Amino acid sequence: xxxxxxxxxxxxxxxxxxxxxxxxxxxxxxxxxxxxxxxxxxxxxxxxxxxxxxxxxxxxxxxxxxxxxxxxxxxxxxxxxxxxxxxxxxxxxxxxxxxxxxxxxxxxxxxxxxxxxxxxxxxxxxxxxxxxxxxxxxxxxxxxxxxxxxxxxxxxxxxxxxxxxxxxxxxxxxxxxxxxxxxxxxxxxxxxxxxxxxxxxxxxxxxxxxxxxxxxxxxxxxxxxxxxxxxxxxxxxxxxxxxxxxxxxxxxxxxxxxxxxxxxxxxxxxxxxxxxxxxxxxxxxxxxxxxxxxxxxxxxxxxxxxxxxxxxxxxxxxxxxxxxxxxxxxxxxxxxxxxxxxxxxxxxxxxxxxxxxxxxxxxxxxxxxxxxxxxxxxxxxxxxxxxxxxxxxxxxxxxxxxxxxxxxxxxxxxxxxxxxxxxxxxxxxxxxxxxxxxxxxxxxxxxxxxxxxxxxxxxxxxxxxxxxxxxxxxxxxxxxxxxxxxxxxxxxxxxxxxxxxxx
Amino acid sequence: xxxxxxxxxxxxxxxxxxxxxxxxxxxxxxxxxxxxxxxxxxxxxxxxxxxxxxxxxxxxxxxxxxxxxxxxxxxxxxxxxxxxxxxxxxxxxxxxxxxxxxxxxxxxxxxxxxxxxxxxxxxxxxxxxxxxxxxxxxxxxxxxxxxxxxxxxxxxxxxxxxxxxxxxxxxxxxxxxxxxxxxxxxxxxxxxxxxxxxxxxxxxxxxxxxxxxxxxxxxxxxxxxxxxxxxxxxxxxxxxxxxxxxxxx
Numbered sequence: 001x002x003x004x005x006x007x008x009x010x011x012x013x014x015x016x017x018x019x020x021x022x023x024x025x026x027x028x029x030x031x032x033x034x035x036x037x038x039x040x041x042x043x044x045x046x047x048x049x050x051x052x053x054x055x056x057x058x059x060x061x062x063x064x065x066x067x068x069x070x071x072x073x074x075x076x077x078x079x080x081x082x083x084x085x086x087x088x089x090x091x092x093x094x095x096x097x098x099x100x101x102x103x104x105x106x107x108x109x110x111x112x113x114x115x116x117x118x119x120x121x122x123x124x125x126x127x128x129x130x131x132x133x134x135x136x137x138x139x140x141x142x143x144x145x146x147x148x149x150x151x152x153x154x155x156x157x158x159x160x161x162x163x164x165x166x167x168x169x170x171x172x173x174x175x176x177x178x179x180x181x182x183x184x185x186x187x188x189x190x191x192x193x194x195x196x197x198x199x200x201x202x203x204x205x206x207x208x209x210x211x212x213x214x215x216x217x218x219x220x221x222x223x224x225x226x227x228x229x230x231x232x233x234x235x236x237x238x239x240x241x242x243x244x245x246x247x248x249x250x251x252x253x254x255x256x257x258x259x260x261x262x263x264x265x266x267x268x269x270x271x272x273x274x275x276x277x278x279x280x281x282x283x284x285x286x287x288x289x290x291x292x293x294x295x296x297x298x299x300x301x302x303x304x305x306x307x308x309x310x311x312x313x314x315x316x317x318x319x320x321x322x323x324x325x326x327x328x329x330x331x332x333x334x335x336x337x338x339x340x341x342x343x344x345x346x347x348x349x350x351x352x353x354x355x356x357x358x359x360x361x362x363x364x365x366x367x368x369x370x371x372x373x374x375x376x377x378x379x380x381x382x383x384x385x386x387x388x389x390x391x392x393x394x395x396x397x398x399x400x401x402x403x404x405x406x407x408x409x410x411x412x413x414x415x416x417x418x419x420x421x422x423x424x425x426x427x428x429x430x431x432x433x434x435x436x437x438x439x440x441x442x443x444x445x446x447x448x449x450x451x452x453x454x455x456x457x458x459x460x461x462x463x464x465x466x467x468x469x470x471x472x473x474x475x476x477x478x479x480x481x482x483x484x485x486x487x488x489x490x491x492x493x494x495x496x497x498x499x500x501x502x503x
Numbered sequence: 504x505x506x507x508x509x510x511x512x513x514x515x516x517x518x519x520x521x522x523x524x525x526x527x528x529x530x531x532x533x534x535x536x537x538x539x540x541x542x543x544x545x546x547x548x549x550x551x552x553x554x555x556x557x558x559x560x561x562x563x564x565x566x567x568x569x570x571x572x573x574x575x576x577x578x579x580x581x582x583x584x585x586x587x588x589x590x591x592x593x594x595x596x597x598x599x600x601x602x603x604x605x606x607x608x609x610x611x612x613x614x615x616x617x618x619x620x621x622x623x624x625x626x627x628x629x630x631x632x633x634x635x636x637x638x639x640x641x642x643x644x645x646x647x648x649x650x651x652x653x654x655x656x657x658x659x660x661x662x663x664x665x666x667x668x669x670x671x672x673x674x675x676x677x678x679x680x681x682x683x684x685x686x687x688x689x690x691x692x693x694x695x696x697x698x699x700x701x702x703x704x705x706x707x708x709x710x711x712x713x714x715x716x717x718x719x720x721x722x723x724x725x726x727x728x729x730x731x732x733x734x735x736x737x738x739x740x741x742x743x744x745x746x747x748x749x750x751x752x
Contacts, residue, residue, distance in 0.1 A: 457575035473596035
């Protein structure tokens with residue numbers, strides 16, 4: 001069975017309430033003491049055997065964080081988070097020591113397999129059959145595509161596949177901890193250079209306690225030979241996940257990267273505060289895709305992940321390009337604004353987003369396109385779908401610096417409402433300090449009409465099939481930007497996320 | 504056989520159908536004519552199961568099944584098909600994708616195997632050709648920017664693909680020029696068979712020149728006021744609907 005369909009089949013099998021990844025894995029873990037203190041920061045750093053510069057970097061962030069207050073401007077409501085009531089570090093016991101596939105706890109491998117992410121390399125041959133009926137072509141496009149995976153379980157990376165083959169191309173793909181050991185000069189040069197430790201409450205917290213994450217470096221002129229992917233899984237109770245991802249595309253390099261996320265169902269809320277930094281040098285291109293499906297909480301809005309993430313890309317070089325594509329279907333609260341700093345002349349930023357909220361989910365997400373260089377351009381396509389009692393907000397900033405002549409932006413924000421108890425909001429901020437900037441903004445809000453639904457039903461579709469079809473049509477412009485491997489999977493995920501939204 | 508017995512239907516609290524009786528045997532084509540506001544489209548929607556149409560009395564059975572107890576999808580699976588007067592637009596959904604989703608949903612519910620992509624494409628191409636549908640049309644989002652003729656041909660294409668046993672055509676000729684009427688009518692005639700019953704709702708005699716009905720019923724004020732053979736349609740063409748409470752045609 002093709003990998004994506006297999007994933008979907010597995011998703012359907014694991015039938016726990018409405019959320020299909022709600023299982024926990026019984027695995028022994030090593031934890032830091034509960035709560036946050038300088039000792040805990042030192043504990044994490046020591047556990048990872050970090051050099052002094054990194055420990056000091058963490059401590060500086062921690063001290064800074066103590067002076068900061070949680071932001072309240074987002075359109076989300078939640079009880080105050082007690083930051084002393086969390087564990088900041090949890091690692092599967094068995095992964096301490098050398099990490100190769102053979103050493104990985106089989107229970108962990110089973111967990112990822114259950115999630116449809118087989119980590120054994122021979123299984124990574126994904127035959128992808130594109131749903132080509134749209135083109136009317138009989139020869140369905142097929143091909144063998146490989147994806148290298150870095151699996152992060154709670155606080156640490158458990159395994160990274162295809163490392164040797166990537167190394168042949170000169171591509172470094174490893175966990176952040178390993179990168180600190182093996183390539184300290186690269187980490188030191190770029191870590192915090194896009195999202196500084198002073199950036200915002202959650203990013204500063206992350207800087208102090210980040211546990212692991214993925215590191216990618218693509219050398220000059222290299223086109224990364226396969227898709228890179230990180231799969232995040234929160235398992236342990238009352239544990240925050242604070243991963244840190246750093247991707248650097250050197251001059252003329254290209255890389256496409258995908259992250260996926262799930263968590264078990266738990267009554268209490270779990271905190272996820274990640275930081276992602278992207279650096280694109282001259283003529284480099286980074287394509288970063290996210291399929292976020294953290295546990296969204298139950299029907300009454302109990303439990304679920306609080307997702308406070310800072311993602312930012314720096315188009316540092318001339319003619320560089322960074323493209324964010326996100327599919328947000330999970331989390332109780334999503335607070336996330338993948339942004340682009342268009343520093344290099346002629347650089348380009350893109351943001352394509354599908355955000356689906358159902359039940360009592362709250363989404364406040366969008367992007368920032370900061371035009372600093374000349375002849376920079378950006379494009380924002382956001383599709384928000386709100387169902388149930390959920391609230392879905394697009395918040396975006398497009399700004400042109402005084403010197404950013406000929407800056408161009410096109411923004412399109414569409415919202416779709418399902419039912420009459422949900423809300424969609426659009427909050428665009430536009431600042432042009434250069435008279436030659438041209439910014440366009442379009443926004444629409446619509447509902448699935450009863451007539452459209454009836455038309456589909458009268459052709460034999462079930463109510464859920466009808467909604468999934470209409471929503472997939474609504475998000476089509478964005479879906480096309482996902483890597484092919486994940487398009488079909490995402491289409492099914494959209495259907496699953498909206499289960500129970502009609503009827 | 505379709506049996507409608509003393510059907511009363513309210514829309515927004517107003518009674519539109521006021522005791523309608525109708526029998527449509529298997530394999531026959533019956534025309535429903537009548538002035539505007541006589542309840543023709545209401546009848547079509549009630550048969551397909553649209554919400555907002557409140558049945559206050561009477562019964563509708565199809566092959567001895569209580570149609571009114573079934574939801575719209577179940578009716579489609581049971582073989583009921585409504586060709587809409589105003590087909591809906593669905594942005595971003597390619598017509599081909601819609602057709603395939605519908606065909607496979609119905610096949611699955613009927614216990615048949617879903618069609619593979621090549622089999623499905625072959626089937627669609629063959630049926631589309633008969634209706635003179637440009638294959639490029641099938642790649643466009645469903646009904647978006649379709650001309651009146653394209654929309655109606657697309658309805659008949661769906662009818663051909665879903666293999667219904669009861670076809671209800673709601674003013675399929677409205678908004679079409681004479682050539683388009685002929686193409687659509689030929690498509691409908693190609694689907695006439697001993698197992699398939701059709702209810703052709705139309706305001707004008709014109710369509711019935713091409714789709715010759717076995718019986719004609721004239722609706723007036725929510726009831727069947729008169730029934731007859733095909734000649735009744737011709738008679739109406741002469742005299743108009745004045746005697747049925749409508750304006751002269």
